[in-house]
Amino acid sequence: MASNNASKAVAVARQFPILAQSSWISQLFQALIRLFRHSLQNPQVAELLRFIFLGTVVETSRAIGVKMVSFVNSFFLVKASFKQGELSYEWVSSFLEQHKVWNQSRTFRVVARNAKQVANKDLALAGNNDGYPEAVYEPSVSEPEMFWWRRRHWITISKDEKEGASTLTLQVWSRNRKVLDEFVKEARDLYMKSERPPPRIDYDWSQALIVAHFNQSDFAFDWVQDYLQSENIMADANEFTVSTKQNDVGWNREDPNQIIRYVPTSNTKQRLRWRGHWLQVEFVIGYEDSNGRTTGGSINITLHSTDRSLLTQFIEAARVHYTNASISRVTVHLTDNYGSWARAVTKNRRAFSTLILPTGVKETLLADAKEFLASEEWYTFAGVPHRRGYLLYGEPGTGKSSTIHAIAGELGLEIYFISLAAPGIDDYTLGRLIRDTPSRCILLIEDIDCAFPSREDDEDEEPLLDAKGNIIPREPAPPRSQVTLAGLLNVLDSVASEEGRLTFATTNHIEALDPALIRPGRMDLKIQYGLATTEQLEQMFDRFYPYNPDLADDAGPSIGCYYDVAIRDRRVRLSAEQLLDLGRKFAGAVPKSKYSIAQLQGYLLSSKNDPQAALAGIGAWMEAQEREKREIDEMKKRRRREAAARREAEERMERERERVEGVGYEAQAQEKEAEEAPEGDAEPEQAFSGQASPGTGVTEIVTG
Numbered sequence: 001m002a003s004n005n006a007s008k009a010v011a012v013a014r015q016f017p018i019l020a021q022s023s024w025i026s027q028l029f030q031a032l033i034r035l036f037r038h039s040l041q042n043p044q045v046a047e048l049l050r051f052i053f054l055g056t057v058v059e060t061s062r063a064i065g066v067k068m069v070s071f072v073n074s075f076f077l078v079k080a081s082f083k084q085g086e087l088s089y090e091w092v093s094s095f096l097e098q099h100k101v102w103n104q105s106r107t108f109r110v111v112a113r114n115a116k117q118v119a120n121k122d123l124a125l126a127g128n129n130d131g132y133p134e135a136v137y138e139p140s141v142s143e144p145e146m147f148w149w150r151r152r153h154w155i156t157i158s159k160d161e162k163e164g165a166s167t168l169t170l171q172v173w174s175r176n177r178k179v180l181d182e183f184v185k186e187a188r189d190l191y192m193k194s195e196r197p198p199p200r201i202d203y204d205w206s207q208a209l210i211v212a213h214f215n216q217s218d219f220a221f222d223w224v225q226d227y228l229q230s231e232n233i234m235a236d237a238n239e240f241t242v243s244t245k246q247n248d249v250g251w252n253r254e255d256p257n258q259i260i261r262y263v264p265t266s267n268t269k270q271r272l273r274w275r276g277h278w279l280q281v282e283f284v285i286g287y288e289d290s291n292g293r294t295t296g297g298s299i300n301i302t303l304h305s306t307d308r309s310l311l312t313q314f315i316e317a318a319r320v321h322y323t324n325a326s327i328s329r330v331t332v333h334l335t336d337n338y339g340s341w342a343r344a345v346t347k348n349r350r351a352f353s354t355l356i357l358p359t360g361v362k363e364t365l366l367a368d369a370k371e372f373l374a375s376e377e378w379y380t381f382a383g384v385p386h387r388r389g390y391l392l393y394g395e396p397g398t399g400k401s402s403t404i405h406a407i408a409g410e411l412g413l414e415i416y417f418i419s420l421a422a423p424g425i426d427d428y429t430l431g432r433l434i435r436d437t438p439s440r441c442i443l444l445i446e447d448i449d450c451a452f453p454s455r456e457d458d459e460d461e462e463p464l465l466d467a468k469g470n471i472i473p474r475e476p477a478p479p480r481s482q483v484t485l486a487g488l489l490n491v492l493d494s495v496a497s498e499e500g501r502l503t504f505a506t507t508n509h510i511e512a513l514d515p516a517l518i519r520p521g522r523m524d525l526k527i528q529y530g531l532a533t534t535e536q537l538e539q540m541f542d543r544f545y546p547y548n549p550d551l552a553d554d555a556g557p558s559i560g561c562y563y564d565v566a567i568r569d570r571r572v573r574l575s576a577e578q579l580l581d582l583g584r585k586f587a588g589a590v591p592k593s594k595y596s597i598a599q600l601q602g603y604l605l606s607s608k609n610d611p612q613a614a615l616a617g618i619g620a621w622m623e624a625q626e627r628e629k630r631e632i633d634e635m636k637k638r639r640r641r642e643a644a645a646r647r648e649a650e651e652r653m654e655r656e657r658e659r660v661e662g663v664g665y666e667a668q669a670q671e672k673e674a675e676e677a678p679e680g681d682a683e684p685e686q687a688f689s690g691q692a693s694p695g696t697g698v699t700e701i702v703t704g
């Protein structure tokens with residue numbers, strides 16, 4: 001057997017001549033063969049080799065099996081993955097929640113949530129009703145779950161979490177990809193119908209959604225802000241700022257009339273539902289620039305839709321809502337100190353009927369404004385700029401501003417208020433302000449006389465006299481505005497003023513205005529407001545103490561027309577006739593055109609529940625007014641006299657100073673003259689001695 005093997009080894013060595021040629025290699029080779037042969041005779045080694053062989057066979061079969069399974073999988077399975085942050089992830093997870101797929105799961109993450117917001121109630125341990133967040137089971141599955149879909153297909157779902165974001169992997173047990181298509185479609189449709197809020201979107205990488213920005217400086221911002229804050233839209237927001245400021249337009253779910261309002265918080269993304277679509281709304285607070293102006297505020301809206309017309313509908317709805325809400329109120333836009341429209345305040349609309357003006361005045365004004373607004377086409381056709389100017393002038397407190405507010409309410413227009421005396425308003429900023437107003441609005445320029453050199457307030461006062469009895473001329477005060485006449489005319493005539501805009505200007509001093517400003521074309525209608533007439537006084541009394549038939553009862557006079565008020569502990573019943581009579585007497589007691597409506601209104605407010613007391617006290621009130629006026633006049637005179645005396649004293653001092661300085665100058669001039677005078681004229685001691693001081697370098701000149 002051994003010789004047999006050796007001869008085999010020799011035979012092998014013969015096949016490799018190099019082995020045969022090298023004697024030591026051949027010996028090594030033979031030794032190895034001997035070792036191998038010897039090992040084979042060892043039963044343990046033989047066993048090991050058998051294991052190795054079998055292991056190799058099993059592993060190879062397993063690998064082939066896996067390959068075959070994966071081939072079968074890829075052949076018979078359709079796989080899809082959905083990443084968190086994508087809308088598609090929301091569709092699928094919403095579907096899984098609603099179909100309670102996770103209910104079979106055995107691995108959960110328990111979180112505290114508002115149970116009302118969980119679609120699958122089986123996963124929320126709700127029922128405490130104690131207003132505290134409930135425990136909710138969130139699937140944190142890595143094990144695949146399998147579910148039977150549409151009673152036809154098996155679908156396996158698994159969830160992985162990597163770097164804080166989950167991925168859902170779906171496997172449909174079908175060779176047909178259409179099954180997956182249908183599944184995704186169903187999940188998407190279900191999601192659209194569901195009330196499940198979409199995820200917060202910081203940036204729409206897919207560019208699939210519509211994003212609109214509304215800048216604070218634009219009027220559409222006001223529409224959208226107002227619309228969003230209307231109760232039905234913002235009611236579901238869960239982050240808000242609580243405000244008691246009247247100007248903050250907010251909502252209050254419980255009681256819209258309460259003073260506490262919920263206002264959307266800035267820089268948070270709210271998901272709201274609008275007409276069956278989801279909106280993401282973000283209010284961005286502006287920042288203060290180096291001039292202290294707040295700029296950069298905006299509302300950013302992301303529409304969960306690809307349909308642009310939806311955005312158009314949204315903006316239109318906001319505009320209509322804003323306009324309708326404006327029916328009961330008037331918005332007044334105000335400027336800041338830098339010549340920009342800074343903020344808007346809303347006031348309750350003033351009923352036109354509350355204006356107390358001589359017969360026909362307010363009706364004429366309203367009819368004129370309406371006619372103007374309705375005749376845009378005519379203006380275009382006739383080539384006449386479509387603008388109209390109204391100048392309301394007269395005594396203070398006679399109703400000029402009130403008229404404009406009432407007209408704005410009646411016409412549904414907003415007021416853009418500019419005071420020419422406001423700091424920062426100059427020709428340039430005025431032009432910019434006008435350009436930034438929308439068409440169809442009321443531009444109100446109050447106290448337009450500020451743009452002109454102002455006269456002394458009390459022109460009717462006696463002239464001031466100096467010590468010698470001469471009239472001291474009044475010094476014209478500089479204009480109180482930085483706006484020049486040229487700038488003002490420019491603005492009134494500018495193209496920006498031709499878009500159906502009503503310009504109202506008010507002044508207490510029409511005589512101070514330049515004729516160029518009030519010529520037709522710039523101020524088309526001028527209305528004078530005077531102090532209260534008898535007719536106005538009667539109307540005013542009637543407005544304060546209206547006849548109220550609802551208060552009639554059996555206890556009243558048989559004619560049944562009476563006014564009933566509670567005055568402290570007694571009740572007064574007055575018939576309509578009695579009230580009328582009181583009104584007439586009141587109007588007769590007040591001198592015509594002596595007091596403004598504002599003054600009388602102030603008086604009547606002090607006895608607003610007692611018409612008899614109002615009549616009884618009017619005499620004393622007028623006396624008090626006269627006394628006050630005399631005292632004020634006296635004080636003014638004293639001040640003026642003191643001012644004149646001060647001026648006179650200053651002038652005297654000035655004259656004295658000039659005189660003293662004049663004397664000084666004279667003396668100096670004489671001295672100088674004397675120095676420069678020829679020899680003969682000089683005083684003996686001042687005469688040139690002809691001797692220069694030693695060391696001065698002056699040549700000695702002897703003159704005599």
Ligand SMILES: Nc1ncnc2c1ncn2[C@@H]1O[C@H](COP(=O)(O)OP(=O)(O)OP(=O)(O)O)[C@@H](O)[C@H]1O
Binds near residue numbers: 357399400401402
């Ligand atoms: N004709 C009026 N009809 C109704 N209310 C009036 C009238 N005049 C004055 N008032 C009342 O007096 C107050 C001041 O009126 P308003 O501001 O309209 O006067 P004005 O003429 O614009 O004064 P000014 O020239 O000082 O601006 C308001 O509260 C208003 O209700």
